[in-house]
Amino acid sequence: MLESYAAIGMMISTAFFMGGSLLLLGWLIRPSKPSPAKEQPYESGVPDVRPPRGRYTSRFYIVALLFVIFDIEAIFLFPWAVAFDQLALYGYIQVLVFISLLLFGLLYEWKKGALEWA
Amino acid sequence: MPLELVHPDWGLIVPQLIIVGTIIAILTADLILPRDKQGAVSWIAMVGLVASLASLLTIDWTAGDTTFNEMFRADSFSLFINIVVLAAGVLAVMISSSYVQSLEERGTMPMPEYLVLVMFSILGAMIVGASGDLLILFIGIEMGSLATYVLTGFARRRMTSLEGALKYFLLGSFSSAILVFGMAWIYGTTGTTSIPEISQQVGTIMSGEQFPEPALLLALLLVAIGLAFKIAAVPFHMWTPDAYQGAPTPVSAYMSVVPKVAGFAALVRVLAEGLGPLSDTWLLLIAILAIITMFYGNVVAISQRDVKRMLAYSSIGHTGYILVGLAAYSNDVPIDMSIGSVLFYLFAYTFMNIGAFAVVTWLQHRGQGVDLDSFNGLGVRSPLTALAMTVFMFSLMGVPPLIGFYAKYYVILAAIEAEMIWLAVAVVLASAVSAFFYLRVVVAMYFNNPEGEWRPQATPLLGLGLLIMAVGTVALGFFSGPVLDLAMNWVDAFEV
Amino acid sequence: MDANLLSSYIFAVIVLNVLLGLMAYMTYIERKVMAAMQDRIGPNRTGPVGLLQPIADGLKLLVKEDIIPKHADRRIFLLAPLLSFVLAPVAAAVIPFGDSITVFGHEVNLYVADINVAVLYFLAIGSMGVFGIILGGYASANRYSLLGGLRAAAQVISYEIILGLSLIGVIILSGSLSLVEIVNQQSETLTIGPLQLPNWFILSQPLAFIIFLIAAVAETNRAPFDLPEAETELIGGFHTEYSGFRFSFFFLAEYISMIVISLFAATIFLGGTDGPIQDGVWWLALKACIFLFFYIWLRTTVPRFRYDQLMGLAWKVLLPLVLINILLTGFIRLWGLGML
Numbered sequence: 001m002l003e004s005y006a007a008i009g010m011m012i013s014t015a016f017f018m019g020g021s022l023l024l025l026g027w028l029i030r031p032s033k034p035s036p037a038k039e040q041p042y043e044s045g046v047p048d049v050r051p052p053r054g055r056y057t058s059r060f061y062i063v064a065l066l067f068v069i070f071d072i073e074a075i076f077l078f079p080w081a082v083a084f085d086q087l088a089l090y091g092y093i094q095v096l097v098f099i100s101l102l103l104f105g106l107l108y109e110w111k112k113g114a115l116e117w118a
Numbered sequence: 119m120p121l122e123l124v125h126p127d128w129g130l131i132v133p134q135l136i137i138v139g140t141i142i143a144i145l146t147a148d149l150i151l152p153r154d155k156q157g158a159v160s161w162i163a164m165v166g167l168v169a170s171l172a173s174l175l176t177i178d179w180t181a182g183d184t185t186f187n188e189m190f191r192a193d194s195f196s197l198f199i200n201i202v203v204l205a206a207g208v209l210a211v212m213i214s215s216s217y218v219q220s221l222e223e224r225g226t227m228p229m230p231e232y233l234v235l236v237m238f239s240i241l242g243a244m245i246v247g248a249s250g251d252l253l254i255l256f257i258g259i260e261m262g263s264l265a266t267y268v269l270t271g272f273a274r275r276r277m278t279s280l281e282g283a284l285k286y287f288l289l290g291s292f293s294s295a296i297l298v299f300g301m302a303w304i305y306g307t308t309g310t311t312s313i314p315e316i317s318q319q320v321g322t323i324m325s326g327e328q329f330p331e332p333a334l335l336l337a338l339l340l341v342a343i344g345l346a347f348k349i350a351a352v353p354f355h356m357w358t359p360d361a362y363q364g365a366p367t368p369v370s371a372y373m374s375v376v377p378k379v380a381g382f383a384a385l386v387r388v389l390a391e392g393l394g395p396l397s398d399t400w401l402l403l404i405a406i407l408a409i410i411t412m413f414y415g416n417v418v419a420i421s422q423r424d425v426k427r428m429l430a431y432s433s434i435g436h437t438g439y440i441l442v443g444l445a446a447y448s449n450d451v452p453i454d455m456s457i458g459s460v461l462f463y464l465f466a467y468t469f470m471n472i473g474a475f476a477v478v479t480w481l482q483h484r485g486q487g488v489d490l491d492s493f494n495g496l497g498v499r500s501p502l503t504a505l506a507m508t509v510f511m512f513s514l515m516g517v518p519p520l521i522g523f524y525a526k527y528y529v530i531l532a533a534i535e536a537e538m539i540w541l542a543v544a545v546v547l548a549s550a551v552s553a554f555f556y557l558r559v560v561v562a563m564y565f566n567n568p569e570g571e572w573r574p575q576a577t578p579l580l581g582l583g584l585l586i587m588a589v590g591t592v593a594l595g596f597f598s599g600p601v602l603d604l605a606m607n608w609v610d611a612f613e614v
Numbered sequence: 615m616d617a618n619l620l621s622s623y624i625f626a627v628i629v630l631n632v633l634l635g636l637m638a639y640m641t642y643i644e645r646k647v648m649a650a651m652q653d654r655i656g657p658n659r660t661g662p663v664g665l666l667q668p669i670a671d672g673l674k675l676l677v678k679e680d681i682i683p684k685h686a687d688r689r690i691f692l693l694a695p696l697l698s699f700v701l702a703p704v705a706a707a708v709i710p711f712g713d714s715i716t717v718f719g720h721e722v723n724l725y726v727a728d729i730n731v732a733v734l735y736f737l738a739i740g741s742m743g744v745f746g747i748i749l750g751g752y753a754s755a756n757r758y759s760l761l762g763g764l765r766a767a768a769q770v771i772s773y774e775i776i777l778g779l780s781l782i783g784v785i786i787l788s789g790s791l792s793l794v795e796i797v798n799q800q801s802e803t804l805t806i807g808p809l810q811l812p813n814w815f816i817l818s819q820p821l822a823f824i825i826f827l828i829a830a831v832a833e834t835n836r837a838p839f840d841l842p843e844a845e846t847e848l849i850g851g852f853h854t855e856y857s858g859f860r861f862s863f864f865f866l867a868e869y870i871s872m873i874v875i876s877l878f879a880a881t882i883f884l885g886g887t888d889g890p891i892q893d894g895v896w897w898l899a900l901k902a903c904i905f906l907f908f909y910i911w912l913r914t915t916v917p918r919f920r921y922d923q924l925m926g927l928a929w930k931v932l933l934p935l936v937l938i939n940i941l942l943t944g945f946i947r948l949w950g951l952g953m954l
Contacts, residue, residue: 003616003618003619003622004622004726004727004728004729005727005729006619007619007622007623007626007707007726007727008704008707008726008727008729008735010619010622010623010626011623011626011629011630011704011707011726012700012704014623014626014627014630015630015699015700015703015704016696016700018630018634019696019699019700019863020696022676022859023696023859023860025676026676026677026680026858026859027680029676029677030676030677030678030679030680030858030859031677031679032679032680033679034681034682036684038681039681039682039683039684040683040684041683041684041685041754041755041756041855042683042756042758042849042854042855043756043757056760056761056764059768060764060767060768063768063771063772063925064767064768064771066772066929067771067772067774067775070775070779070933071771071774071775071778073775073779074775074778074779074782077779077782077940078733078734078778078782078785078791081782081783081785081786081940082785082789082790082791083789084785084786084789084944084947085789085947085951088948088951088953089948089953090125092944092945092948095940095941095944096941096944099937099940099941101142102937103934103937104142104145104146106929106933106934107149108145108148108149110929110930111149112149115925115926115929115930116922117921117922117925117926
């Protein structure tokens with residue numbers, strides 16, 4: 001089993017090596033003539049005046065919170081699914097309660113407007 | 119091949135399950151009811167709390183049963199904590215429903231969300247009381263704390279409320295981190311998170327040793343500091359005045375009791391039960407903490423003009439008194455007053471302190487501020503309310519035959535039985551100091567002339583709550599015996 | 615290094631290179647197919663019927679200047695494309711390409727790794743791919759890029775949940791997270807009355823399959839869910855400021871993810887290497903090609919979603935559906951086992 005992970009580790013490092021060598025090759029043969037005009041951030045032709053990393057909508061934050069809740073749900077469901085036959089009816093009823101609570105939470109968020117994007 | 123599943127005994131957690139059900143019911147009502155009818159949810163909350171209180175009768179608490187792999191316990195200690203917390207919850211809902219709906223910029227405080235947070239905090243405290251494992255204990259503390267942070271900042275248009283909430287939140291999360299760190303050291307030393315097993319392990323480690331292991335000492339220190347934050351013991355009280363002053367008044371009332379009860383329940387579970395064999399070490403620590411806390415709180419309270427701030431310092435002072443009960447703990451004496459006196463004090467404190475804050479709320483409903491001047495002439499304007507406030511003040515001061523007197527009496531008795539006469543003397547001295555600022559409120563009510571605009575308003579539920587608390591403060595003083603007997607049952611619970 | 619590990623490693627290198635090559639011709643095929651659908655000719659100048667076009671494109675990108683904008687966070691800006699590029703093909707490590715074969719008297723497994731959490735591994739690596747996009751968008755110090763990165767983050771984490779939950783039904787049926795085991799179970803025959811059907815999970819989990827398909831398209835940021843790079847509003851989104859070979863890395867990563875997720879879908883729902891005659895990697899390739907064609911087809915037919923529609927679809931439609939699917943699957947499974 002551990003050997004499998006070693007193989008995956010080697011695959012990742014090989015991929016890094018391949019990517020790195022491609023970049024190195026590009027660095028060796030491509031031209032490099034930087035100029036102030038080239039280094040301007042692209043603003044559809046408008047000169048950039050405002051700082052680029054300004055404030056953005058907090059909706060993204062809410063989505064992140066929702067994600068954490070439901071991803072944890074998924075993590076709980078995976079082991080249950082693997083051991084489904086052993087856990088049988090008792091496990092199923094527990095998951096039923098668990099999912100019902102989460103569906104209720106989803107309904108609450110929905111009605112409260114946490115899922116509206118505007 | 120079905121797995122061998124451990125079926126938990128759901129019967130033991132019925133009171134907690136009822137609270138969870140109530141939370142879901144409130145949330146559902148929030149979705150269904152139109153905005154102007156949401157005041158009705160406070161009745162759902164009350165029904166849930168009372169049902170939970172009633173369901174305490176269905177469990178045999180003397181058996182000391184456990185469930186969820188001994189993580190969850192139904193013993194006499196958790197019974198008492200449940201009673202105190204649920205009673206405090208009922209009173210808090212009674213005094214807050216009109217406040218949340220009509221004060222602090224009408225409509226900015228949604229009632230259902232407020233109640234859900236209160237219920238979560240109550241649930242957290244109940245879980246702490248019933249915990250047989252450090253992990254459950256921590257989950258309970260956090261569940262309660264997180265809800266209370268939000269409640270503190272619930273008046274979200276008022277800067278002082280937000281400031282208090284932020285201070286409370288920052289210090290609270292630091293203290294939680296310290297607490298978990300301490301728990302990690304306990305786990306590292308004993309190899310278990312189960313509180314009874316910790317007690318055994320520590321007993322084994324301590325037997326034959328003159329000095330405890332440094333790792334255990336460190337764990338003890340970290341846990342004590344972490345929990346001292348939660349109960350607002352000096353020098354870990356910094357958040358208290360700002361949070362109490364900034365929070366909406368019913369929230370101040372609520373958070374002066376329930377999180378404190380949870381904190382003391384955790385202290386008792388961890389120190390007295392888990393680290394009981396180490397008591398020689400921590401008793402002195404707690405005793406010193408108690409003395410600093412009671413004197414600091416009571417002395418600083420003298421200079422406060424803002425009544426909410428004054429009550430905040432007074433609650434710090436009371437933390438000191440309750441700590442005296444814990445400091446009198448010993449695992450030798452067969453009949454030990456200590457934890458019983460702590461529990462009784464928490465019970466008494468629930469009535470008189472929520473009562474005092476309720477009177478402030480009552481005044482705010484009538485267009486008054488929260489400083490001492492707004493009490494001027496209350497004896498003329500509303501003799502009954504003034505009488506109730508007098509009862510609460512005298513009780514907080516410790517005047518017989520009110521319940522506050524018996525609370526202090528049992529704490530002092532516990533200290534004397536533990537041969538800590540100096541601690542008993544300190545309690546008496548600090549009480550004498552506290553008389554000054556408590557009496558000042560009474561003087562303002564009866565000897566000053568009324569001033570400022572007075573807007574009569576009907577607040578029936580708040581009035582009923584005040585009545586219950588005032589009567590309770592007087593009557594339970596007369597009949598303190600049965601309550602104390604109930605509190606003294608902790609001895610059965612902690613047979614280690 | 616022992617022989618098993620060495621053979622796994624060699625196989626891994628082969629997978630990486632094949633994926634890269636496939637990706638190059640994937641772009642060519644996409645352009646040809648799209649052209650055909652839109653009644654155009656498509657690339658036809660470089661080589662016979664334009665077959666050398668991908669190589670020409672690659673060479674051109676390789677020799678282009680690499681521009682780094684003035685305010686960019688240089689280190690992250692330089693590293694982000696590489697991260698995307700590395701993580702995309704690595705997810706293929708757990709996909710079984712067939713039974714073991716004998717090469718030079720040595721038995722070689724046709725997969726890089728058979729781990730017992732293969733499904734979780736795939737989901738984990740798949741969702742890490744978006745890090746490159748977020749970091750690239752953030753590091754560019756450009757409004758469009760930042761918005762593109764944020765959109766990508768929100769989109770991927772929303773559909774990540776759907777993707778994961780849609781697989782729960784399959785796992786209930788298979789009782790394993792190992793892809794080798796899942797493929798083995800699908801090679802059995804299902805007999806319903808006179809019908810002899812393969813035990814592919816698409817037949818027992820049709821709803822999960824459709825949901826998985828939608829989530830997979832969103833997860834790879836492809837049309838109609840390509841909002842992180844929406845040209846008309848974000849000028850390319852997270853890769854606005856990228857040029858030269860770093861830009862092509864994002865491009866590579868996107869196409870490789872498409873291929874890998876198609877392979878994964880074929881493995882999970884269509885029986886992987888299982889086929890009516892002579893099981894083998896060709897069946898897997900054929901099935902993956904169906905998915906890839908579906909990707910291109912979608913791109914030419916369906917207009918881009920609006921952002922609120924995108925999030926609404928995930929949270930309000932797919933999430934409840936997928937949870938109901940789990941409960942239904944569990945119920946039917948219990949019934950089938952006689953455990954009710």
